[in-house]
Amino acid sequence: MRILVTGGCGFIGSAVVRLAIARGHEIINLDALTYAGRPENVASVADSPLYRFEHADLRDRPALDRIIAAHAPDAIMHLAAESHVDRSIDGPLDFVETNVTGTCNLLEAARTHWQAQGRPDSFRFHHISTDEVYGSLGATGLFTEDTPYDPRSPYSASKAASDHLVRAWHETYGLPVVLTNCSNNYGPFQFPEKLIPKVILNGLAGRPIPVYGRGENVRDWLYVEDHAEALLLALEKGQVGRSYNIGGHNERRNIDLVHTICDLLDDRRPRAAGPHRDLVEFVADRPGHDARYAIDPARIQRELDWQPSVSVEEGLARTLDWFLNNDEWWHPLLAEGGVETRVGLGG
Numbered sequence: 001m002r003i004l005v006t007g008g009c010g011f012i013g014s015a016v017v018r019l020a021i022a023r024g025h026e027i028i029n030l031d032a033l034t035y036a037g038r039p040e041n042v043a044s045v046a047d048s049p050l051y052r053f054e055h056a057d058l059r060d061r062p063a064l065d066r067i068i069a070a071h072a073p074d075a076i077m078h079l080a081a082e083s084h085v086d087r088s089i090d091g092p093l094d095f096v097e098t099n100v101t102g103t104c105n106l107l108e109a110a111r112t113h114w115q116a117q118g119r120p121d122s123f124r125f126h127h128i129s130t131d132e133v134y135g136s137l138g139a140t141g142l143f144t145e146d147t148p149y150d151p152r153s154p155y156s157a158s159k160a161a162s163d164h165l166v167r168a169w170h171e172t173y174g175l176p177v178v179l180t181n182c183s184n185n186y187g188p189f190q191f192p193e194k195l196i197p198k199v200i201l202n203g204l205a206g207r208p209i210p211v212y213g214r215g216e217n218v219r220d221w222l223y224v225e226d227h228a229e230a231l232l233l234a235l236e237k238g239q240v241g242r243s244y245n246i247g248g249h250n251e252r253r254n255i256d257l258v259h260t261i262c263d264l265l266d267d268r269r270p271r272a273a274g275p276h277r278d279l280v281e282f283v284a285d286r287p288g289h290d291a292r293y294a295i296d297p298a299r300i301q302r303e304l305d306w307q308p309s310v311s312v313e314e315g316l317a318r319t320l321d322w323f324l325n326n327d328e329w330w331h332p333l334l335a336e337g338g339v340e341t342r343v344g345l346g347g
């Protein structure tokens with residue numbers, strides 16, 4: 001299949017690009033190379049004859065039309081987005097422009113191409129989204145595909161808006177779409193502003209490890225390569241117009257997750273000054289911090305026969321080892337705002 005992937009230089013997009021090329025798909029990677037888009041993330045496949053790169057911004061509709069017409073993809077996997085909740089608190093408009101207007105531009109460019117091709121049933125627009133659109137859970141319950149949307153941050157509101165647009169383009173114009181909503185991802189190449197890489201890198205440097213509030217917030221964690229597998233499956237076998245929740249029944253309180261990473265660090269890089277848990281520092285909570293997310297992945301398991309293959313303990317160990325072996329990747333990123341400095345405290 002010839003697949004146009006947006007955001008293929010980001011964390012999850014690059015995992016999709018690497019896996020799709022290994023499976024023999026032709027990939028056109030469209031990316032604006034924001035602070036989160038790193039060409040190094042796809043260096044292992046950049047020389048493949050199956051790989052092409054297009055430097056373009058979702059906000060530039062003529063560029064999208066030109067690129068889609070030039071490559072005539074069989075499918076679009078749309079991952080490009082502004083993705084960090086803390087940044088969305090400081091700069092919400094960037095999130096609306098890329099995640100909402102940008103998605104609308106891409107839908108229109110895809111519709112133009114699809115109609116020009118004679119509206120083939122086999123075409124797919126696969127929109128990649130998050131469980132954060134469902135809002136926040138109490139101590140019990142799980143998000144299903146029928147849970148009403150209730151986004152609470154500028155990030156999740158912009159993703160929810162983009163999900164609605166994708167469904168509208170299916171209902172109104174018949175564009176063959178598939179949607180997926182996934183829980184928190186972690187793994188190699190994750191930008192160090194996010195929780196797990198931040199804990200690893202602060203722990204390695206002996207710096208305080210910041211934990212928001214009391215660390216009671218619960219997230220449902222999925223290893224990024226399991227997500228990439230699920231995405232290719234949903235693209236190839238998902239039913240048109242349908243949504244699939246993706247998660248691995250791996251709920252952890254943030255503080256427990258941080259302690260697990262600290263223990264792994266003690267094992268691999270013991271600290272003369274004491275265990276890494278001593279570095280944990282509770283800091284002011286994120287404004288509007290959702291209490292709990294948890295995915296019910298029954299539909300994708302039952303209908304598409306998908307199962308995650310990596311437990312959190314194994315995935316965290318693999319992730320830590322990757323960061324230990326790839327300091328040339330993360331070292332230059334430490335100077336980026338939001339990595340060693342705090343953003344998103346609100347005004």
Ligand SMILES: NC(=O)c1ccc[n+]([C@@H]2O[C@H](COP(=O)([O-])OP(=O)(O)OC[C@H]3O[C@@H](n4cnc5c(N)ncnc54)[C@H](O)[C@@H]3O)[C@@H](O)[C@H]2O)c1
Pocket residue numbers: 006007008009010011012013030031032033034035036037038056057058059078079080081082083084098102128129130131159181182183184185186191
């Ligand atoms: N990270 C998670 O835990 C998670 C969980 C569920 C869903 N998602 C969704 O998966 C997708 C990918 O997330 P990620 O964590 O890999 O994000 P990321 O921030 O690591 O990467 C985003 C990519 O999009 C590109 N991009 C941003 N704005 C663009 C624009 N205007 N035009 C073109 N390219 C642009 C960036 O350059 C970067 O390569 C997002 O849509 C996100 O909402 C993420």
